Amino acid sequence: MTHYTRRQTLRLMLMAGTALAASRVLAAEYGRGAGMPWSPMSGEVPYYGTGADRFFSRDERLAVAAICARLIPSDEDGPGATEADVVTFIDRQMAGFYGRAQHWYMQGPFAEGTSTQGYQSEHPPAMLYRLALAELDDYCRSQRGGAFAELSEEDQDAVLTGLDEGEIAFERVSAKTFFDLVLENTVEGFFADPLYGGNRDMVGWRYVGFPGTRYDYRDFVGHNGAAIPLEPVSLQGRPGWSQP
């Protein structure tokens, strides 16, 4: 039999650090004829952030907003990351459990890995952003004459293409890993429910025609290829419900 003393177990828990802090719920026993248990809001509540939750410094926020604005530009075809306030979404995410990689496996040793092995940085997302953004602005100042946010759109696109295609390398973190993560987070911020701070006024959903979180389309199953014009609804409701 494997014996774990209480002291060993506690030591393991301490070694695990933040990982176990995520388990808020203690063991519980159910059943024995008592029927289905119920308690309010027992599920893991989403980290939606508030106006007070910020991770980025002023300069970091400017740089991220400028990157997002090139990944999903505002143009004649419609709104982009700026109107959707994607930078606020990312800022809040970095301030929460996601930015700390609280639910990711972050024990070492760390190695670069193959292209099929996924995220292998020793830095959680928030710190990856911090280190990469500093190097990005250093690179832009030395090569293009200003911080990333100060460059022309053409120069910004050229720099982002360099990151995407692995032509620009950073010293402390992988520029490509950073680019892929920013792109992923920007798409999230454009299309996630507005409660997380991006997709403001559901501009991302309106732009593509997604009706949001309606949860009942039985009347439309037989659409037979016709458009279904529906105003979007978010988990917070929609403006029409609270305005006269």
Added chain:
Amino acid sequence: MTKHLPRVDVVLVGFGWTGAIFAEKLTAAGLDVLALERGPWRDTPSDFATTFAQDELRYYWRHGMFQEASQDTLTFRNNSAQTALPMRRWGSFLPGNGVGGAGVHWNGQTYRFLPSDFVARSHNEERYGPLPADMTVQDYGVTYEELEPHFDYFEKICGICGQAGNVNGETIEGGNPFEGMRSDQYPNPPMRMTFSQDRFAASARALGLNPFPVPSANMSRAYVNPLGLQMAPCTYCGFCEKHGCGNYSKASPQTTIIPVLMRRPNFGLRTNSEVLSVEKTPDGKHATGVTYVDTSGEVWFQPADIVILCAYPLQNTRLLLLSEIGAPYDPRTGEGVVGKNYCYQVMSSATVFFEDEYTNGFVGAGALGMVVDDYNGDNFDHSGLGFIGGGYIACGTTNARPIESHPVPEDVPRWGSAWKKAVRENFLKTTSVGVHGASMAHRSNYLDLDPTYKDVWGRPLLRMTYDFTLNDRRLTEHLTPVAEEIARGMGGAHVKVNARRGSYDSKPYQTTHNTGGTIMGTDPASSVVNRYGQSWDLPNLFVTGAGLFPQNAGYNPTGTVGALAYWSVDAIINQYLPDPGPLVRP
């Protein structure tokens, strides 16, 4: 100190689909049953109610209900020459956690494997000659005919909605003409189909193929199952897979079994309790119970007469390895059994882009689709093709959750104005014809313990060594063009082929159909458990789930997982309990 608890008749490790099935049958037979689940309690009103269930960021991208990788993940490499590294966040598959397991956040596509799938080695060798030496494909040791009543019962528990094609030998128009003989119809009619399925079915028929509705665990109408539990009609909301259903419209352990179980005095469930090892008698011939740890760090020994592993296949394999039960598989010698024959699924697709018509993918459900089986299993002649097995080819409309689903044509860049415009132009106007390919066992694909990385309790992580095989590559090269041909006949303006090329990539989501590692069979030298799921080494230890599959078929696994669970628990009640001991003498 480990604290000793009072004995129970049966302890279940994990409480998802198979745990609920075993608990319901064993408590009905009068046994005292305790389930240990390492995740939390989960249920519809508290965890995925209609006012917040449809949150794509929370449930998929932030892994709201999946196994917590920070506490326990696995390491991965494509081949044994590489160093495996941890899957630091989930990608290619999404193991469940908590009450209901992955049965909470599945799509609900509920197939039966074909009769020939259960005898894959003997059937294919008889028809095509010997398999290559490195293909470790095996027979299950149980046949479709033996499992049929259990398939039927699981379909009735779930309220599966479908169209039978073969009831008692009578062929029925509109069903699957290739399916094994059924003893009864599906309990509910198929779901309503949308524009995309209509186009797919017409194109498939024009090619001489035989489309039929995907058997669905999303309800086409209100339904009361044999346990008296009621489900509501599906609202086609498009938030099935990766999400829980707020409408009680998707069969899950919670909607079909657990409420009945929770009223029985001889059933107990402990949540947030993770089993660390299965314990044995000093002679190693019987299981004595399990050691588990709760989230306060307290370690407990739970004695039991019977131990049943009901966790996810990857966890069941790891638990046997950590408990030193069964010989670990060694790919160099081909000897050993635990961790052997890890298989997956070989997915590819063809996306159809329409110009004028709207597909409205947000009107969808996890198992809403039409499918052809003409290229699955051994439903077609493989002579000269150089591979065995196949896959279904289907057009499903499961969702338009926009972070995940925004397909664009192949010449569009990944970002910028051109990308944005292409997303808008195509968001409501695409559908996909998918190939769901079988994965055949190979000597070099396996699971063992990682030498370097540890979980939160200091135990080695499971290590996965896996890549697509020659059989997989030939299979997908043969079937993907069929999907493309169907797609081209659907009247769209453009078709983009998403072929499966290169090595297996652990990053993009493919499917949560991990199989093998604790395989069943007829010989202790080549399988972990016998045809009843009973350990060859410890007769009072049983293993459940898709880990029993010696190789994976071209279908979603849950229907077969359910049937195998009912088959196994039936053997425990009717054969093992009257005469405890090995149910099969090697």
